[in-house]
Amino acid sequence: MKIALCSSFVPFIKGGGRNIVDWLKPVLEEAGHEVEIVYLPQVDTPDLLFQQMMAYRWIDLERADRIVCFRPQAHVMHHHHKILWFIHHIRAFYDLWDSPYRGFPDDARHRGIREALHAADTAALREAKAIFTNSKVVSNRLKTYNAVDGEVLFPPVFEPGRFRCSGFNDEIVCISRLEHHKRQHLLIEALGYTKTPVRLRLSGASSDNAYPNELVARAARLGLGDRVIIGNSWITEEEKVEQLAACLATAYLPLDEDSYGYPSVESSHASKPILTTFDSGGVLELVQDGINGYVAEPSPAAIGEAMDRLYTDRARTEAMGRNARDRLVELNISWSHVLQRLLA
Amino acid sequence: MKILIVHTMTPFQRTETDELAARLEKALIIAGHESEALRIPFQWEPADRITSQMLMVRAFELWNVDHVIAMGFPAFLIRHPKKTLWVLGYEHGHDLIDGNGVVNRPPDGEASELRMLIRNAENESFRESRRILVGAETTRQYLLEHNQVDAKVLVPPAGGADSRGDWSPIIEVLLR
Numbered sequence: 001m002k003i004a005l006c007s008s009f010v011p012f013i014k015g016g017g018r019n020i021v022d023w024l025k026p027v028l029e030e031a032g033h034e035v036e037i038v039y040l041p042q043v044d045t046p047d048l049l050f051q052q053m054m055a056y057r058w059i060d061l062e063r064a065d066r067i068v069c070f071r072p073q074a075h076v077m078h079h080h081h082k083i084l085w086f087i088h089h090i091r092a093f094y095d096l097w098d099s100p101y102r103g104f105p106d107d108a109r110h111r112g113i114r115e116a117l118h119a120a121d122t123a124a125l126r127e128a129k130a131i132f133t134n135s136k137v138v139s140n141r142l143k144t145y146n147a148v149d150g151e152v153l154f155p156p157v158f159e160p161g162r163f164r165c166s167g168f169n170d171e172i173v174c175i176s177r178l179e180h181h182k183r184q185h186l187l188i189e190a191l192g193y194t195k196t197p198v199r200l201r202l203s204g205a206s207s208d209n210a211y212p213n214e215l216v217a218r219a220a221r222l223g224l225g226d227r228v229i230i231g232n233s234w235i236t237e238e239e240k241v242e243q244l245a246a247c248l249a250t251a252y253l254p255l256d257e258d259s260y261g262y263p264s265v266e267s268s269h270a271s272k273p274i275l276t277t278f279d280s281g282g283v284l285e286l287v288q289d290g291i292n293g294y295v296a297e298p299s300p301a302a303i304g305e306a307m308d309r310l311y312t313d314r315a316r317t318e319a320m321g322r323n324a325r326d327r328l329v330e331l332n333i334s335w336s337h338v339l340q341r342l343l344a
Numbered sequence: 345m346k347i348l349i350v351h352t353m354t355p356f357q358r359t360e361t362d363e364l365a366a367r368l369e370k371a372l373i374i375a376g377h378e379s380e381a382l383r384i385p386f387q388w389e390p391a392d393r394i395t396s397q398m399l400m401v402r403a404f405e406l407w408n409v410d411h412v413i414a415m416g417f418p419a420f421l422i423r424h425p426k427k428t429l430w431v432l433g434y435e436h437g438h439d440l441i442d443g444n445g446v447v448n449r450p451p452d453g454e455a456s457e458l459r460m461l462i463r464n465a466e467n468e469s470f471r472e473s474r475r476i477l478v479g480a481e482t483t484r485q486y487l488l489e490h491n492q493v494d495a496k497v498l499v500p501p502a503g504g505a506d507s508r509g510d511w512s513p514i515i516e517v518l519l520r
Binding site for chain 1: 399
């Protein structure tokens with residue numbers, strides 16, 4: 001079958017939104033399909049939304065037997081067999097309207113744009129042969145705002161078979177971009193509260209140096225010394241596999257994210273429990289407190305206490321690691337399931 | 345510098361333009377720039393969809409891009425304040441519309457209207473570009489005759505993108 005994977009992008013900015021597309025391509029090809037990736041530009045400036053929507057509407061992909069659309073506004077594309085794997089709305093006009101992230105006034109003009117956008121989105125969603133989402137959070141939003149149902153299809157990670165467990169050292173690793181909303185600062189503060197020699201390793205790059213510098217300064221202020229390693233750069237995939245294989249556990253506690261986050265799935269493939277917080281959003285669809293990780297209160301003291309428990313109660317830590325792996329099966333997080341649903 | 349290569353692609357076909365754009369992207373990265381490609385789906389057939397695909401390109405918004413190198417119609421209609429055109433083998437598409445090709449001949453009256461519409465869009469895009477480069481002398485003569493534009497010939501280098509020597513004078517001209 002000829003399948004076009006369609007999404008939007010901002011040139012030179014990489015992120016999870018591209019992974020879901022780029023990782024699906026080789027899996028479909030291996031299953032014998034011809035695959036074309038179509039990334040087209042999109043900026044979320046309110047006054048430019050409808051002009052760009054027209055552009056997406058005019059794309060001619062009739063050569064494809066079906067198209068799978070991901071990030072807005074790819075979902076408005078016209079095709080006789082359109083499947084959506086919807087990963088988020090243009091959130092400023094949806095769940096972030098009543099938040100500091102809206103970025104424009106709540107006035108008649110923007111309310112008008114919101115109304116028209118909701119109507120256009122709903123119409124485009126209804127054209128699809130099937131709608132999948134990457135999380136319960138996104139499915140709930142589709143139901144609330146557009147009155148359509150979306151089946152949760154959790155995105156697996158790239159080549160999950162390479163992850164393994166080689167033991168449990170003293171290190172909790174957090175492999176993620178160093179950004180304020182990923183809250184690595186909470187982990188550093190928490191380390192200051194620990195009573196055991198548990199260690200922390202942060203691996204990931206940042207869009208600028210301000211936040212990594214702040215993390216280094218914070219660690220120095222707390223006198224954490226070599227108990228924390230802050231690596232402000234992308235690690236290779238091989239390094240990631242090694243860090244996950246050897247670590248005690250992983251930590252992933254972003255502030256209210258839509259989906260469970262690839263770091264927590266990679267951790268589960270390596271049979272390592274996940275430390276998160278109850279306000280981390282989609283991560284809680286994966287992590288169950290005391291089963292495959294700890295769900296702590298988002299305070300340094302509570303997170304520090306959980307870090308100590310991971311260090312002292314090794315038997316339980318290892319058992320939670322095994323459960324983390326089992327949880328992937330329970331939630332059907334696999335490429336074979338993805339193919340079965342997308343190609344149904 | 346963040347350099348976006350914008351080119352036309354035929355879905356499910358790997359063309360010479362795809363290959364050249366990939367080599368240019370690699371060469372730009374080797375030369376110390378950030379580079380990636382925006383591949384815009386386009387087909388000459390059927391003729392009645394050409395105009396909407398032109399509008400599509402015109403309606404896209406680019407952000408976070410310092411310089412655009414645009415190859416081929418209608419990719420070079422993209423709007424950007426710093427745009428260089430590198431037009432390769434362009435006359436072929438017009439042959440189709442002019443009825444010299446084997447496919448896609450629109451009805452007679454529509455053909456001349458479509459040709460004029462394309463010509464106007466081309467000229468507007470040529471006016472807003474910093475430089476107009478073409479891949480061959482035949483293309484240069486074609487643009488001179490039909491658009492009264494005197495482009496400069498810049499022949500793509502043969503061989504791999506790994507050779508810095510092959511590409512550095514080309515990149516220098518493209519970014520001038």
